[in-house]
Amino acid sequence: MQAATSQEAIRAAIDRLDADIVMSIAARAHHVQQAAAFKRDTNKVRVPARVEQIMARV
Structure with a gap:
């Protein structure tokens, strides 16, 4: 990543x-x-154990 050269550049990167x-x-x-x-x-569409597994990974 490059250092931002202006606030506009930072905003564009965030966008x-x-x-x-x-x-x-x-x-x-x-x-x-x-x-x-x-x-x-x-x-069974929403499986709490699967949600926990995903949250632990991210």
């Missing part, structure tokens, strides 16, 4: 990161919807 984060979250949500389609019981 690019924000756009990447939003796109990643949207892609994840899409995959979650696809995974939910494989589960017959809607109560």
Whole structure:
């Protein structure tokens, strides 16, 4: 990473990161919807143990 040369450059870098984060979250949500389609019981769509596993990893 380069040192920012101006406040505008910092803001632009943050905006690019924000756009990447939003796109990643949207892609994840899409995959979650696809995974939910494989589960017959809607109560099993959200699995607390899986949530804990993901949170421990990030």
